[in-house]
Amino acid sequence: MKDRIKEALKKTTADYAEIRVETEETTHLAYRGPEMESAGAASFCGGIVRACKRGGWGIIVFDSLDNLEEQVEKASLCAALVGEEKTELAEVRIVDTQLPAQLENDPRGVSLEEKIRLIKSYNKIILEADQLIESSGVTYGDSFRTVHFANTRGTYYMEERPRIYCAFYATAREGSLVQRANDSFASAVTYDVVVGLEEKVHDVAKRAVSLLKAPKVEGGPRTVILNRRMGGVFVHEAFGHLSEADFLYENPQMRDLMFLGREMGVESLNVVDDGSIDRTIGSLSFDDEGTPTNKTYLIRKGVLAGHLHSLETAAKMDAKPTGNARALDRKHPPVVRMTNTYVENADMSVEDLFAGVDDGIYACDAFGGQTEFEMFTFSAGYGYRIENGKIGDLVRDVVLTGNVFHTLKMIDGVANDLEISEGAGGCGKSGQAPLPVGFGSPHIRIRDVVIGGEL
Amino acid sequence: MRNSLIETMTDGLQKGLDTAKHLGASAAKIGFYHQEKTDCQFEAGRLKDTGGRESISYSVEVLVGNKKGNTSGNRLEDFSAMIERAVTLAKVGGSVAHFDAYPAPSEAATVKTHSNKTLSLSREKMIEACQQIADELKTYNPDLFIECSASRTESESLLLTTGGVSHPARRTHWRLGAFVQRTADTDMVFAGHSRGWRDLTAFYDPGVIAEKIITDLRRAETIVPPPSGKVKAHIPPETLPRLLWPIFMGTNGRNVAKGDSPLAGRLKERVLSSSLTIADDPHQDYATGARALDDNGVPTMKQTLFDKGILKCFLYDLDSAGLAGATPTGNNRSNPHSPKITPGERPSGELLAEIDDGLYIRDLIGFGQSNIINGDFSGNLGLGYRVRNGEIVGRVKNTMIAGNLYEILKHNVLVSSDTEYQGRYPHMTVEGMSVISDR
Numbered sequence: 004m005k006d007r008i009k010e011a012l013k014k015t016t017a018d019y020a021e022i023r024v025e026t027e028e029t030t031h032l033a034y035r036g037p038e039m040e041s042a043g044a045a046s047f048c049g050g051i052v053r054a055c056k057r058g059g060w061g062i063i064v065f066d067s068l069d070n071l072e073e074q075v076e077k078a079s080l081c082a083a084l085v086g087e088e089k090t091e092l093a094e095v096r097i098v099d100t101q102l103p104a105q106l107e108n109d110p111r112g113v114s115l116e117e118k119i120r121l122i123k124s125y126n127k128i129i130l131e132a133d134q135l136i137e138s139s140g141v142t143y144g145d146s147f148r149t150v151h152f153a154n155t156r157g158t159y160y161m162e163e164r165p166r167i168y169c170a171f172y173a174t175a176r177e178g179s180l181v182q183r184a185n186d187s188f189a190s191a192v193t194y195d196v197v198v199g200l201e202e203k204v205h206d207v208a209k210r211a212v213s214l215l216k217a218p219k220v221e222g223g224p225r226t227v228i229l230n231r232r233m234g235g236v237f238v239h240e241a242f243g244h245l246s247e248a249d250f251l252y253e254n255p256q257m258r259d260l261m262f263l264g265r266e267m268g269v270e271s272l273n274v275v276d277d278g279s280i281d282r283t284i285g286s287l288s289f290d291d292e293g294t295p296t297n298k299t300y301l302i303r304k305g306v307l308a309g310h311l312h313s314l315e316t317a318a319k320m321d322a323k324p325t326g327n328a329r330a331l332d333r334k335h336p337p338v339v340r341m342t343n344t345y346v347e348n349a350d351m352s353v354e355d356l357f358a359g360v361d362d363g364i365y366a367c368d369a370f371g372g373q374t375e376f377e378m379f380t381f382s383a384g385y386g387y388r389i390e391n392g393k394i395g396d397l398v399r400d401v402v403l404t405g406n407v408f409h410t411l412k413m414i415d416g417v418a419n420d421l422e423i424s425e426g427a428g429g430c431g432k433s434g435q436a437p438l439p440v441g442f443g444s445p446h447i448r449i450r451d452v453v454i455g456g457e458l
Numbered sequence: 459m460r461n462s463l464i465e466t467m468t469d470g471l472q473k474g475l476d477t478a479k480h481l482g483a484s485a486a487k488i489g490f491y492h493q494e495k496t497d498c499q500f501e502a503g504r505l506k507d508t509g510g511r512e513s514i515s516y517s518v519e520v521l522v523g524n525k526k527g528n529t530s531g532n533r534l535e536d537f538s539a540m541i542e543r544a545v546t547l548a549k550v551g552g553s554v555a556h557f558d559a560y561p562a563p564s565e566a567a568t569v570k571t572h573s574n575k576t577l578s579l580s581r582e583k584m585i586e587a588c589q590q591i592a593d594e595l596k597t598y599n600p601d602l603f604i605e606c607s608a609s610r611t612e613s614e615s616l617l618l619t620t621g622g623v624s625h626p627a628r629r630t631h632w633r634l635g636a637f638v639q640r641t642a643d644t645d646m647v648f649a650g651h652s653r654g655w656r657d658l659t660a661f662y663d664p665g666v667i668a669e670k671i672i673t674d675l676r677r678a679e680t681i682v683p684p685p686s687g688k689v690k691a692h693i694p695p696e697t698l699p700r701l702l703w704p705i706f707m708g709t710n711g712r713n714v715a716k717g718d719s720p721l722a723g724r725l726k727e728r729v730l731s732s733s734l735t736i737a738d739d740p741h742q743d744y745a746t747g748a749r750a751l752d753d754n755g756v757p758t759m760k761q762t763l764f765d766k767g768i769l770k771c772f773l774y775d776l777d778s779a780g781l782a783g784a785t786p787t788g789n790n791r792s793n794p795h796s797p798k799i800t801p802g803e804r805p806s807g808e809l810l811a812e813i814d815d816g817l818y819i820r821d822l823i824g825f826g827q828s829n830i831i832n833g834d835f836s837g838n839l840g841l842g843y844r845v846r847n848g849e850i851v852g853r854v855k856n857t858m859i860a861g862n863l864y865e866i867l868k869h870n871v872l873v874s875s876d877t878e879y880q881g882r883y884p885h886m887t888v889e890g891m892s893v894i895s896d897r
Contacts, residue, residue: 455894
């Protein structure tokens with residue numbers, strides 16, 4: 004493949020061109036209620052050519068690998084139609100490498116029967132956990148993506164990007180009230196991540212039942228402590244997307260707003276994106292433009308310290324590429340995305356964090372989150388009241404919202420128990436979802452967060 | 459299509475059904491899909507990229523006893539192997555099938571989904587349309603960050619089943635839209651509008667897209683405090699599909715049969731306001747959701763889901779119908795193809811004029827992350843306005859709305875006589891929307 008795609012690139016008339024050819028093999032198994040809901044497998048291949056001429060891009064997506072030269076030519080012609088300025092793409096070191104996956108327990112070596120047996124057993128745990136359990140869902144999936152990338156600068160890499168995950172939910176019903184709890188686990192390293200989850204599965208079933216009895220959280224501004232998963236979603240949604248330089252580089256007002264050196268929060272707040280962490284689902288050796296991944300400080304000591312870049316945004320913002328140009332798959336061009344985004348540990352204990360709250364909410368885990376830059380909304384999987392520094396009763400429908408610039412400044416405590424989560428979901432942007440990302444945080448305390456809820 | 463593949467592929471795909479049977483499948487279906495797309499994107503108000511894509515894919519479903527196996531792919535050389543894999547999946551304990559055969563061919567509606575006029579939409583014309591939108595938006599405000607996009611797609615598909623269905627279909631589609639961001643220090647306004655249709659008609663109108671966005675930006679120029687408590691809300695057609703999504707999760711026959719829908723067991727009961735009649739109409743020519751057969755070869759049909767608020771039916775694909783002991787309704791994954799709300803008697807302007815103090819909900823952030831199948835929702839107003847004495851007086855910020863959709867749609871719902879361009883969604887006014895803000 005290396006020779007074929009490098010040869011095809013020789014035909015380009017563009018200032019810069021790249022080819023990414025991918026194959027992907029996937030398995031998907033799911034239980035829903037007492038029965039197996041789906042059993043599927045897929046095998047796809049294809050690629051994408053991007054060409055840049057005088058700053059304009061031509062993008063051709065194809066399935067057939069028969070005539071790569073023609074795809075390069077088409078992309079080059081499209082780019083020539085667009086470009087009217089100057090091609091500005093940052094330089095990175097040329098690489099030529101092959102990076103096979105380093106799997107500890109390869110899911111391809113586990114039989115279908117065994118995978119089905121595993122999720123069947125988890126499903127049984129949910130259905131038998133309580134009489135109020137109405138329905139269940141357990142999904143297993145694995146994918147094995149092989150990426151071949153080459154560009155006209157001479158870079159070539161092959162990287163295998165495996166992923167294994169298990170997600171499960173429980174639905175409990177009492178009368179017309181329905182409540183759901185869920186959890187998921189994923190790995191880029193081993194099938195073992197989906198094994199031995201019996202206790203976690205049982206916890207989810209019990210939580211769904213407990214939520215039936217839990218009151219809705221009262222709406223209004225409250226002091227909130229985010230658990231580690233929720234903290235990770237918060238920093239990804241509320242702040243991480245704002246750091247993506249493709250939202251900034253051609254928008255002067257946004258560049259003014261997100262200038263490096265801007266005070267964002269307390270001195271104990273440090274936020275990092277790091278795609279080079281060893282083999283997590285958000286990690287990769289090279290991004291989809293051939294840039295090595297890096298650790299990038301986004302906030303350091305409470306001050307805006309960096310942005311996430313592609314080759315183009317880095318060149319146009321006079322910055323270094325950070326290795327954050329990522330594509331969901333062979334059908335999509337790379338856009339600036341997060342990898343593993345987390346809040347670094349500070350020196351407060353979790354106990355001290357809670358001790359400072361007389362009346363608040365402990366928001367745990369996350370159903371999801373969405374941002375429109377300054378505004379964010381995200382839903383906790385569940386929550387508890389905090390009364391006089393102690394965790395109190397379970398509450399449901401905990402949805403947090405706010406303005407990121409205000410909310411980051413309202414963080415007044417960061418604990419020392421960082422955990423980076425790897426779940427089955429992913430990040431969405433520009434129609435590309437779900438992109439595997441890792442996220443994490445120690446427990447963090449935020450004053451004056453608006454909690455949604457019925458009045 | 460530039461290169462139609464259906465004719466050359468049909469024999470090979472048909473042989474796939476025979477292969478599945480030879481391997482032990484009692485029934486099988488094969489779908490083939492081929493698409494060509496041309497598109498362009500504008501960023502920061504100017505042309506950023508253009509290109510095209512060509513893709514093919516196939517899907518295989520087999521039944522072995524009462525178990526199903528599914529595979530898909532795009533490498534034709536792997537086709538036989540993927541059939542074999544589907545059979546293996548079914549044999550080792552694949553998903554439970556609640557039907558034992560694909561239906562025989564039966565009479566289906568004639569629905570127009572392909573237009574040569576749409577094919578006349580060239581790359582240059584799409585770039586021109588995006589440029590017009592960008593220019594009009596820049597004229598309104600040169601500091602806007604403007605993104606525009608347009609695409610034209612042509613596709614062909616073939617469905618083959620052991621029930622005897624051999625259904626080729628051709629489709630065209632265009633899409634044109636824009637999205638803008640206005641930033642002033644930390645205050646940001648986002649507004650967007652897009653349109654899509656299978657035929658190239660007057661719906662393809664860059665001027666309307668720019669005008670809709672400018673209207674939203676004008677309304678958002680002033681920031682006002684939100685109302686408080688439980689208020690009336692006006693919901694325009696652009697927001698309704700998203701807001702009504704939980705209702706269609708409720709009418710999903712699979713969710714009903716699996717015990718996940720709060721509407722289970724409530725057929726013939728009035729669950730929504732008597733002003734709400736909601737149907738699924740897959741037979742509107744050139745609509746995005748228009749189609750004659752579903753993915754199992756079952757003819758699609760027009761169906762009334764709620765008649766003056768009374769729940770009339772659930773939607774079922776072939777398997778879900780078997781699970782529920784119901785008749786398949788020709789709905790893929792038991793979802794509506796093209797929902798439609800019957801318009802009311804009075805224009806939207808009159809409905810808005812009757813709101814003393816309430817909200818106009820233009821966009822929601824995070825809607826759908828709550829316990830949505832139960833109807834509970836809680837979301838941030840991405841773009842919303844305050845209505846006072848029947849007029850929009852400005853934008854509200856840092857404001858969440860919450861409630862239970864079934865409760866809100868049960869009481870005092872007003873539906874407008876005017877709809878969006880496709881004639882599917884009117885404006886709606888509801889009561890009892892909880893508003894929470896940081897005031």
